[in-house]
Amino acid sequence: xxxxxxxxxxxxxxxxxxxxxxxSVTLASGLLVLLVLVLIAATMTGKxxxxxxxxxxxxVTKDNWDPNNNHFGALSLIYGTIVSSAIxxxxxxxxxxxxxxxxxxxxxxGVARVVTVIVDxxxxxxxxxxxxxxxxSLALTVQGPYKNLSxxxxxxxxxxxxxxxxxxxxxxxxxxxxxxxxxxxxxxSLARAALATVPESDRAAALALGSTRWExxxxxxxxxxxxxxxxxxxxxxxxxLGETIAVALIIGQSTHVSADLLHPGxxxxxxxxxxxxxxxxxxxxxxxxxxxxxxxxxIIVNSIARGITRRSEARLAA
Amino acid sequence: MLSLTLAACGSSSSKSSGSTNSSSSGNSTGSTAQxxxxxxxSGSTFQQIFEQSLITGFKSVQSGATVTYDGTGxxxxxxxxxxxxxxxxxxxxxxxxxxxxxxxxxxxxxxPIVGGPIAVAYNxxxxxxxxxxxxxxxxxxxAKITKWNDAxxxxxxxxxxxxxxxxxxxxxxxxxxTTSNFTKYLAAASKQxxxxxxxxxSWPAGTVGAAKNPGVASAVTKTDGAIGYVDYSTAVADKLNxxxxxxxxxxxxxxxxAGSTAALDAATINDDLTxxxxxxxxxxxxxxxxxxxxxxxxxxxxxxKAAVLKAYLAYALGAGQQLAAQSYYSALPxxxxxxxxxxxxxxxxxx
Amino acid sequence: xxxxxxxxxxxxxxxxxxxxxxxxLATVWxxxxxxxxxxxxxxxxxxxxxxxxxxxxxxxxxFLTKPIQVQSIFAGGGMGPAVVGTxxxxxxxxxxxxxxxxxxxxxxxxxxxxxxxxxxxRFFSDVMAxxxxxxxxxxxxxxxxxxxxxxxxxxxxxxxxxxAALMLPIVIRxxxxxxxxxxxxxxxxxxxxxxxxxxxxxxxxxxAAAAGIISGAMxxxxxxxxxxxxxxxxxxxxxxSNWRLFHNQNTTLSRQIFSNxxxxxxxxxxxxxxxxxxxxxxxxxxxxxxRIISSRFNAVIIAS
Numbered sequence: 001x002x003x004x005x006x007x008x009x010x011x012x013x014x015x016x017x018x019x020x021x022x023x024s025v026t027l028a029s030g031l032l033v034l035l036v037l038v039l040i041a042a043t044m045t046g047k048x049x050x051x052x053x054x055x056x057x058x059x060v061t062k063d064n065w066d067p068n069n070n071h072f073g074a075l076s077l078i079y080g081t082i083v084s085s086a087i088x089x090x091x092x093x094x095x096x097x098x099x100x101x102x103x104x105x106x107x108x109x110g111v112a113r114v115v116t117v118i119v120d121x122x123x124x125x126x127x128x129x130x131x132x133x134x135x136x137s138l139a140l141t142v143q144g145p146y147k148n149l150s151x152x153x154x155x156x157x158x159x160x161x162x163x164x165x166x167x168x169x170x171x172x173x174x175x176x177x178x179x180x181x182x183x184x185x186x187x188x189s190l191a192r193a194a195l196a197t198v199p200e201s202d203r204a205a206a207l208a209l210g211s212t213r214w215e216x217x218x219x220x221x222x223x224x225x226x227x228x229x230x231x232x233x234x235x236x237x238x239x240x241l242g243e244t245i246a247v248a249l250i251i252g253q254s255t256h257v258s259a260d261l262l263h264p265g266x267x268x269x270x271x272x273x274x275x276x277x278x279x280x281x282x283x284x285x286x287x288x289x290x291x292x293x294x295x296x297x298x299i300i301v302n303s304i305a306r307g308i309t310r311r312s313e314a315r316l317a318a
Numbered sequence: 319m320l321s322l323t324l325a326a327c328g329s330s331s332s333k334s335s336g337s338t339n340s341s342s343s344g345n346s347t348g349s350t351a352q353x354x355x356x357x358x359x360s361g362s363t364f365q366q367i368f369e370q371s372l373i374t375g376f377k378s379v380q381s382g383a384t385v386t387y388d389g390t391g392x393x394x395x396x397x398x399x400x401x402x403x404x405x406x407x408x409x410x411x412x413x414x415x416x417x418x419x420x421x422x423x424x425x426x427x428x429x430p431i432v433g434g435p436i437a438v439a440y441n442x443x444x445x446x447x448x449x450x451x452x453x454x455x456x457x458x459x460x461a462k463i464t465k466w467n468d469a470x471x472x473x474x475x476x477x478x479x480x481x482x483x484x485x486x487x488x489x490x491x492x493x494x495x496t497t498s499n500f501t502k503y504l505a506a507a508s509k510q511x512x513x514x515x516x517x518x519x520s521w522p523a524g525t526v527g528a529a530k531n532p533g534v535a536s537a538v539t540k541t542d543g544a545i546g547y548v549d550y551s552t553a554v555a556d557k558l559n560x561x562x563x564x565x566x567x568x569x570x571x572x573x574x575x576a577g578s579t580a581a582l583d584a585a586t587i588n589d590d591l592t593x594x595x596x597x598x599x600x601x602x603x604x605x606x607x608x609x610x611x612x613x614x615x616x617x618x619x620x621x622x623k624a625a626v627l628k629a630y631l632a633y634a635l636g637a638g639q640q641l642a643a644q645s646y647y648s649a650l651p652x653x654x655x656x657x658x659x660x661x662x663x664x665x666x667x668x669x
Numbered sequence: 670x671x672x673x674x675x676x677x678x679x680x681x682x683x684x685x686x687x688x689x690x691x692x693x694l695a696t697v698w699x700x701x702x703x704x705x706x707x708x709x710x711x712x713x714x715x716x717x718x719x720x721x722x723x724x725x726x727x728x729x730x731x732f733l734t735k736p737i738q739v740q741s742i743f744a745g746g747g748m749g750p751a752v753v754g755t756x757x758x759x760x761x762x763x764x765x766x767x768x769x770x771x772x773x774x775x776x777x778x779x780x781x782x783x784x785x786x787x788x789x790x791r792f793f794s795d796v797m798a799x800x801x802x803x804x805x806x807x808x809x810x811x812x813x814x815x816x817x818x819x820x821x822x823x824x825x826x827x828x829x830x831x832x833a834a835l836m837l838p839i840v841i842r843x844x845x846x847x848x849x850x851x852x853x854x855x856x857x858x859x860x861x862x863x864x865x866x867x868x869x870x871x872x873x874x875x876x877a878a879a880a881g882i883i884s885g886a887m888x889x890x891x892x893x894x895x896x897x898x899x900x901x902x903x904x905x906x907x908x909x910s911n912w913r914l915f916h917n918q919n920t921t922l923s924r925q926i927f928s929n930x931x932x933x934x935x936x937x938x939x940x941x942x943x944x945x946x947x948x949x950x951x952x953x954x955x956x957x958x959x960r961i962i963s964s965r966f967n968a969v970i971i972a973s
Contacts (some may be wrong), residue, residue: 016865019866022866022870023780026772026773026775026779027776027780028772029769029770029773030776030777030781032773033794033838036834037793039812040797040804040808043808043812064520068513068514068520069520095702095706096702097702098698098701098702098703101695101698102699102700102702105699106696106699106700115703118710119703119706119710120888120891120956121710121949122709122710124895125717126897126922126945127895128897129713129895129945129949130713132930132945133713135533136536136716137712140540166484170526170527170528184706189885189888190842190843190846193843193881193884193885194850212688212692213692213696215688215691231846235795235839235842238795239892241801245897249533253527253529254523254524254526254527263524264525264526268801269803270491272801272803272804274527275517277390277391277393277394278392278393278394278493278495278498278518279393279493279518280397283518288807291803291807294800295799295800298796299792302792358823358905360906366932367742367932370739370741377739386906386907388928390901401822402820402822403822530931532930532938548933551933555742555933555935619819623820
């Protein structure tokens with residue numbers, strides 16, 4: 001503790017000049033985020049305007065992405081973005097939380113440290129390398145399992161339309177898997193940090209009462225960190241929604257809505273990345289409009305997540 | 319600075335070959351005065367490898383000058399020229415009417431530098447020497463022909479044993495000049511091709527997109543029954559099977575550098591040196607041939623850059639043409655090359 | 670609250686089979702999750718090392734310093750300019766984003782807390798994390814690159830700005846999560862001792878959260894260093910090293926991976942893998958360094 005000579009004990013309410021200055025600096029940094037975001041939104045919407053005006057509501061409701069004919073119905077891209085990110089979350093959240101629990105609750109310190117370093121290594125792999133690996137080897141190895149999946153689900157209604165085939169290695173499913181791998185380090189690192197906050201005494205108390213380790217986790221640990229785990233998953237989702245190069249390489253870039261997850265698809269980010277370099281005029285404007293839509297989707301997703309978190313916190317408090 | 323002034327003065331006369339030669343370049347057409355400064359180009363990925371050869375060769379005769387070329391795509395290159403992030407653009411297609419506004423009325427010059435075949439690569443069992451007519455090719459890429467033993471393919475390949483394998487069409491997932499030239503060819507050669515040609519085509523559902531030339535090449539290699547289009551250099555590097563395409567003179571021609579030079583030679587050249595070598599006739603002409611240009615402002619504002627630019631163009635159209643074949647580009651035919659060299663003198667410096 | 674009592678005795682004696690099964694399942698889940706994450710990592714690392722290592726080692730350490738081979742279809746050359754560019758561009762981005770992000774997070778957690786304004790700020794910072802990197806590049810291109818003087822528009826700093834914008838929300842979110850974890854008792858104790866809030870934050874809260882903050886910042890740096898898309902419009906290309914932030918074009922390892930992997934010749938593909946290996950190695954070294962620093966921090970806290 002740094003020694004201090006301020007004599008007044010009611011420091012919490014007292015505002016020194018240093019306090020006021022520091023508060024202003026931090027507030028300014030916070031405001032900068034808003035400023036940047038407003039600037040992004042303004043410049044992007046400005047540039048996207050011609051496309052929005054041309055396509056109207058059809059931009060998000062029509063499935064006809066055909067740049068050469070100036071048709072910009074981005075439904076298939078919105079669909080691909082949401083579905084691939086959803087697949088990624090379904091896979092990555094349990095895995096990430098599992099890893100975080102392993103590190104904080106189960107493994108001896110040495111093992112935990114090694115696992116932490118290894119998982120963080122995943123974060124160090126650049127997106128383009130994930131993409132290259134995915135297209136060079138993952139896309140080939142998944143074809144067998146995909147065929148089995150397709151055959152297994154053939155007679156189950158609804159599910160069979162998700163896995164109908166003919167299966168393609170470059171598909172929405174593969175993109176979701178790659179995204180999952182990419183967001184595991186983010187989610188698990190934050191989940192780990194959240195778990196580490198739960199005081200050792202809470203676990204000890206639960207265990208002393210005769211709980212199994214899992215019961216201690218479920219009762220004494222998880223409820224306390226629910227908000228943190230949601231925050232972690234949200235950051236992961238943010239990354240998944242906006243991830244560009246890896247998805248662009250593996251998703252097969254087919255701009256048609258298809259219920260079949262084992263078929264090529266496209267996401268908004270992949271389309272921006274792939275088509276940008278040869279896009280001019282209205283096409284370029286439409287690609288920026290995709291960025292705006294992605295923006296809006298992120299806002300919606302975040303609002304929903306925040307609602308859920310708040311409700312769960314409220315329930316916890318009650 | 320002295321050398322710059324010399325070069326800048328040289329530009330006002332019709333040709334700047336008057337100075338005595340101090341470098342050992344074998345180039346007789348362009349300026350050999352020493353220039354210095356940097357020149358940044360960007361654009362067409364198709365001409366990127368050739369630009370890299372040029373940059374290396376140019377550095378050896380003009381050690382004071384630095385040229386870079388960033389393969390960002392033709393449209394991005396044209397935009398970069400317009401907004402000043404590049405000094406010259408590489409492009410596989412002339413400026414479209416929708417793109418002219420960005421140059422604010424400033425005059426542009428096109429310098430054709432090389433050409434090259436676009437290969438139709440396939441992987442069907444052990445099938446070799448596949449022949450395809452334009453209509454068959456158009457229907458395969460529109461997913462109207464779906465099996466390799468389709469009657470139309472049989473008709474193009476009498477006597478060949480064709481399997482019943484399903485055709486997997488592989489196309490470029492990224493916007494590309496290769497896609498543009500390939501679809502423009504299909505539109506020109508076959509009435510049955512109804513998709514709108516361009517850099518980013520709305521291919522039918524069920525076809526697979528792969529990124530860039532290597533992506534398409536690897537997808538074709540790894541998928542039995544696949545067919546796709548790639549730049550010739552990639553097809554050669556990856557040892558892909560390449561189809562012979564029936565040209566408008568009725569002969570089936572396999573992609574080759576000679577075949578695409580013949581196409582460049584057969585093309586009608588406009589006054590501004592734009593042209594389309596697609597679907598040209600001739601016994602040895604390969605019909606899917608891509609042109610590519612360096613695009614510059616006619617009036618340069620910076621004398622230093624103008625001097626480097628003129629020297630670079632002179633090199634590209636002179637000694638540089640010898641470098642084309644080593645990286646699988648076809649050199650310009652003599653007549654076109656001379657027209658382009660003569661056009662260098664039209665570049666002026668002013669503000 | 671000393672060491673956790675070993676519950677082994679309880680487990681075998683008084684716990685029902687169902688509870689034991691659930692406990693066992695949970696253990697399988699945790700261990701399985703680690704293994705599932707390991708599989709792709711091992712595959713990717715093997716591939717990168719197998720394809721990249723021989724190229725890097727062929728002329729080591731020259732590979733890390735030599736100029737880039739202009740003719741990408743031929744073997745040879747190094748990645749010097751890209752190493753320089755990566756360190757320069759990502760480093761400057763980190764210098765911008767980390768202080769700003771940490772300060773913003775301090776506002777959110779220490780001052781704003783549950784206020785409406787803070788929750789709006791928090792919300793939009795998460796939204797910012799979802800902005801695709803390619804859009805971020807475009808944004809910087811519009812507000813910065815285009816306004817630079819003619820002939821020198823594409824420079825390293827443009828890339829730094831784009832990467833900083835990408836890092837900022839990650840740093841804010843992870844830092845705030847870490848600050849939340851600092852027990853309130855620490856703050857109360859410090860405040861009760863008469864420390865003003867800012868001193869409390871700087872000398873008590875931040876050090877307590879340092880390890881987590883650094884590890885969050887590392888995640889942000891790792892993400893930024895591997896980014897390609899925003900650099901496509903902002904930094905241009907160079908074949909020789911350029912340490913200048915505001916002058917002449919630049920390049921990075923990620924850009925080299927991207928462009929070399931797009932050329933179908935073996936020499937270019939090999940170079941892409943070698944650049945990938947170099948990039949991963951640099952980020953790893955940074956991670957390890959940060960980990961050591963943060964553990965020092967922790968040690969200091971515990972000691973004091």
